[in-house]
Amino acid sequence: MRKRSFFPDSSELLAHSRRDFLRDAAGVALGSALVRPSWARAAAVPSKRKVVVVTFGGGARDQETFMPEGQENIPHLMSELIPRSSFFTQVVNRGILGHYVATASLATGVYETFNNFAAVSPESPTVFEYFRKDLRRPSSDAWVVAPSNGFNRIGESSHRSYGPGLGARVILPKRLLTAATSGGKGDYQHLLRDNYESPYFTPDLAGSEFELQQLEMILKLSADDFRTHAQALSSPDELSVYIARQLMRQVAPSLLWITLHDIDVAHAGAYSLYIEGIRRTDRLCSELWKAIQTEPEYAGNTTMFILPDFGRDGDDDASGNGFQHHRTGDVLSRTTWMLVAGPGVREGAVFDRAVDSTDLVPTLGALLGFSASFSQGQPVREIL
Amino acid sequence: MSQNDLKPERFAGYPPDARKVVTDHLATLQRLPLSFLPGLLRELIDFDYKFPAERRARERELAHLSSLPAAEWTEWFKGFQQIQLSKALEDFDWIKSPAQFVERLSAHLWASHQLDAFRQASNDYADRLRAAVPPEPPPVPRLGISIIGQGVASYDQPLFRKLRAHGAYYKHIKPEYGLRQLLDAVAIRAKAHPLPYGHWYIDGGESAAHDPTLTAISYSDLEPVRNVVLRKMQEEIDKPGMGPEALRTIMAQMRPSDLGMDKLNGGKPDEVLRRFEVSVLTEGSGTQIFSTVFAQWAAREALRRAQPLTLLVRFAPRQRQRPMNELLSTEARVPPELDPIGSLVDGDFAAYYNWLNQQRLPGAEQSCFIVWFEGSNQALAIGPTTPRGTESASVADLKQVLAWTL
Numbered sequence: 001m002r003k004r005s006f007f008p009d010s011s012e013l014l015a016h017s018r019r020d021f022l023r024d025a026a027g028v029a030l031g032s033a034l035v036r037p038s039w040a041r042a043a044a045v046p047s048k049r050k051v052v053v054v055t056f057g058g059g060a061r062d063q064e065t066f067m068p069e070g071q072e073n074i075p076h077l078m079s080e081l082i083p084r085s086s087f088f089t090q091v092v093n094r095g096i097l098g099h100y101v102a103t104a105s106l107a108t109g110v111y112e113t114f115n116n117f118a119a120v121s122p123e124s125p126t127v128f129e130y131f132r133k134d135l136r137r138p139s140s141d142a143w144v145v146a147p148s149n150g151f152n153r154i155g156e157s158s159h160r161s162y163g164p165g166l167g168a169r170v171i172l173p174k175r176l177l178t179a180a181t182s183g184g185k186g187d188y189q190h191l192l193r194d195n196y197e198s199p200y201f202t203p204d205l206a207g208s209e210f211e212l213q214q215l216e217m218i219l220k221l222s223a224d225d226f227r228t229h230a231q232a233l234s235s236p237d238e239l240s241v242y243i244a245r246q247l248m249r250q251v252a253p254s255l256l257w258i259t260l261h262d263i264d265v266a267h268a269g270a271y272s273l274y275i276e277g278i279r280r281t282d283r284l285c286s287e288l289w290k291a292i293q294t295e296p297e298y299a300g301n302t303t304m305f306i307l308p309d310f311g312r313d314g315d316d317d318a319s320g321n322g323f324q325h326h327r328t329g330d331v332l333s334r335t336t337w338m339l340v341a342g343p344g345v346r347e348g349a350v351f352d353r354a355v356d357s358t359d360l361v362p363t364l365g366a367l368l369g370f371s372a373s374f375s376q377g378q379p380v381r382e383i384l
Numbered sequence: 385m386s387q388n389d390l391k392p393e394r395f396a397g398y399p400p401d402a403r404k405v406v407t408d409h410l411a412t413l414q415r416l417p418l419s420f421l422p423g424l425l426r427e428l429i430d431f432d433y434k435f436p437a438e439r440r441a442r443e444r445e446l447a448h449l450s451s452l453p454a455a456e457w458t459e460w461f462k463g464f465q466q467i468q469l470s471k472a473l474e475d476f477d478w479i480k481s482p483a484q485f486v487e488r489l490s491a492h493l494w495a496s497h498q499l500d501a502f503r504q505a506s507n508d509y510a511d512r513l514r515a516a517v518p519p520e521p522p523p524v525p526r527l528g529i530s531i532i533g534q535g536v537a538s539y540d541q542p543l544f545r546k547l548r549a550h551g552a553y554y555k556h557i558k559p560e561y562g563l564r565q566l567l568d569a570v571a572i573r574a575k576a577h578p579l580p581y582g583h584w585y586i587d588g589g590e591s592a593a594h595d596p597t598l599t600a601i602s603y604s605d606l607e608p609v610r611n612v613v614l615r616k617m618q619e620e621i622d623k624p625g626m627g628p629e630a631l632r633t634i635m636a637q638m639r640p641s642d643l644g645m646d647k648l649n650g651g652k653p654d655e656v657l658r659r660f661e662v663s664v665l666t667e668g669s670g671t672q673i674f675s676t677v678f679a680q681w682a683a684r685e686a687l688r689r690a691q692p693l694t695l696l697v698r699f700a701p702r703q704r705q706r707p708m709n710e711l712l713s714t715e716a717r718v719p720p721e722l723d724p725i726g727s728l729v730d731g732d733f734a735a736y737y738n739w740l741n742q743q744r745l746p747g748a749e750q751s752c753f754i755v756w757f758e759g760s761n762q763a764l765a766i767g768p769t770t771p772r773g774t775e776s777a778s779v780a781d782l783k784q785v786l787a788w789t790l
Contacts, residue, residue: 113496269674272729
């Protein structure tokens with residue numbers, strides 16, 4: 001078969017393509033390995049500094065995003081966020097490409113190897129535990145907003161030196177909604193979709209007293225108000241972002257981790273739904289960035305990280321089925337990107353060097369002032 | 385369990401043709417590394433239900449392996465020899481259940497960071513095999529046809545964007561009798577080049593009238609089977625401790641009789657096709673709920689496995705997206721709301737995949753492909769003599785476009 005024009009066979013080629021597309025479209029500059037000047041770090045006092053991490057459960061491929069024909073699907077990233085960010089074109093995930101285990105690996109800085117579908121905690125300490133233990137932060141200062149029941153143990157590890165009591169508080173918006181609707185899901189089913197990984201497996205969501213307590217005590221939302229607002233939303237990720245914004249307003253955690261999942265509808269195989277997921281995620285990232293700029297507790301002192309947990313299969317691997325899954329372990333499915341924006345971060349810079357998925361946690365450690373001692377990664381120096 | 389356990393009596397549970405092909409090549413199989421052998425057995429255990437093209441390819445592969453000199457053998461399997469297996473995998477009864485072994489091997493490879501090494505070994509093996517045993521060229525150039533957009537009166541976004549660089553875009557097609565012209569052309573080819581499972585018609589909705597010589601499957605005809613599949617899925621999901629992997633294993637073990645297919649079509653037996661249909665519904669993700677996904681996956685699998693000379697795929701509107709639990713429910717309800725525009729977008733991209741998958745087969749340089757927005761005046765044709773990246777202002781019907789392309 002004739003070689004087609006864009007089927008990169010290495011992460012480096014993929015990274016260069018991304019840089020070229022970005023340079024053409026967004027006019028961003030190629031970054032250098034120079035360490036930023038010291039004045040840039042003074043933008044926020046460490047104790048006031050906040051970090052918001054947004055991960056996608058299931059990436060979007062370049063041909064549906066950064067390539068010329070895909071840019072129509074990410075107008076907010078292209079015109080609003082990337083020009084204000086440092087963009088890393090080559091983030092390689094060398095671990096298991098399952099969403100829970102990959103997100104856990106992002107959160108620990110270690111390639112976790114547990115069963116993706118098991119209800120277990122990560123084995124290595126999470127970023128939340130490092131943050132809270134080293135900096136003596138209360139549990140209210142680290143939160144995770146996660147898409148599905150399977151993520152309810154992402155907040156803290158089973159590590160003997162960390163673990164119970166030192167992790168993040170995890171909020172599962174769909175469980176909240178289930179609790180608020182007392183099991184009567186009638187008008188809210190579109191917000192309760194769960195587990196795109198396999199359409200075979202859709203465990204029933206169950207709410208509890210605890211979730212309702214979270215809603216009223218922490219988010220200051222009555223069940224009625226929550227139900228009313230939820231009716232105006234169109235997807236689970238919109239629900240997650242709504243909850244995240246409420247959390248920012250009411251609790252203002254210094255470390256907030258949001259995992260989006262709408263794009264992963266691609267597993268059902270319908271291309272139009274996958275594209276809808278990309279467009280919605282693009283819009284929601286922009287909304288989160290705008291929320292950071294407008295919330296007094298966050299404006300001017302918050303660094304935002306956006307990165308998919310990994311990619312999706314390329315079209316050229318006959319063992320896969322293109323965009324539908326991430327099972328081949330090919331270059332496209334392993335190589336993704338990262339966008340970093342905030343005070344002191346060099347704007348409009350593109351960095352091509354390979355960054356590892358496990359580099360996120362030590363980078364957050366360097367930013368916030370804790371030591372990610374068990375992480376396998378290295379701090380990303382370009383944003384420190 | 386080791387390769388030394390490969391003895392004829394261990395294959396008593398295999399169907400007759402599978403048993404014969406395995407026992408005929410027992411000495412060769414005994415030399416294969418354990419990271420490779422169960423994957424081959426997974427294919428051979430279903431030998432009786434494989435399409436002719438698959439059977440020929442496996443027989444040629446085994447014949448070549450049997451004649452491979454020792455030095456080459458070492459080179460061919462060096463990558464697989466280096467894969468470290470767990471004790472649990474070594475103890476597993478991979479003769480009886482090779483598919484389950486392969487599932488566990490996959491999980492082991494991911495968890496032990498050996499997936500890339502296994503992937504490299506597999507690619508190297510495939511390259512060597514392709515060079516040593518070149519795939520058989522088709523007797524006539526292949527023809528793929530995709531028909532998309534059923535139920536959409538007009539659409540103002542550009543179509544066929546992924547394919548335009550490869551062929552000629554027609555914007556003044558006369559749509560009258562288009563479906564009939566395409567089905568007739570397929571039937572003519574089937575009669576001119578008769579070949580078992582050589583000419584296919586896959587419909588994502590209700591089949592149009594077609595020549596009985598075609599191998600035909602449709603989403604509509606399989607509705608009773610889909611309902612049984614969905615019901616069984618729900619039953620399994622409701623069991624305590626059930627997870628996606630266990631469910632996938634159970635699904636993969638389903639047979640036509642488990643799904644009541646022996647009562648369909650007046651009990652007309654075509655076990656090979658029935659098994660193919662079951663695999664589409666049990667191994668494909670989303671094929672049970674979205675007709676566009678069913679059509680794309682069925683086409684992918686037909687091309688990969690049967691290697692047809694002709695494949696016509698007609699996409700139909702799929703149901704609108706709803707919560708997964710609701711999509712999986714088989715409870716009586718009003719007909720689901722359809723999403724014709726979304727289905728057109730699905731079909732447009734799926735047509736690109738149909739073409740890609742056709743181009744993976746031998747004879748790709750001579751293959752032809754046509755995609756038509758059903759009922760409209762837009763089509764695109766790709767063929768060895770079709771100018772690439774061009775746009776035609778010719779007024780023509782699809783019969784004429786076919787004649788120009790083939």
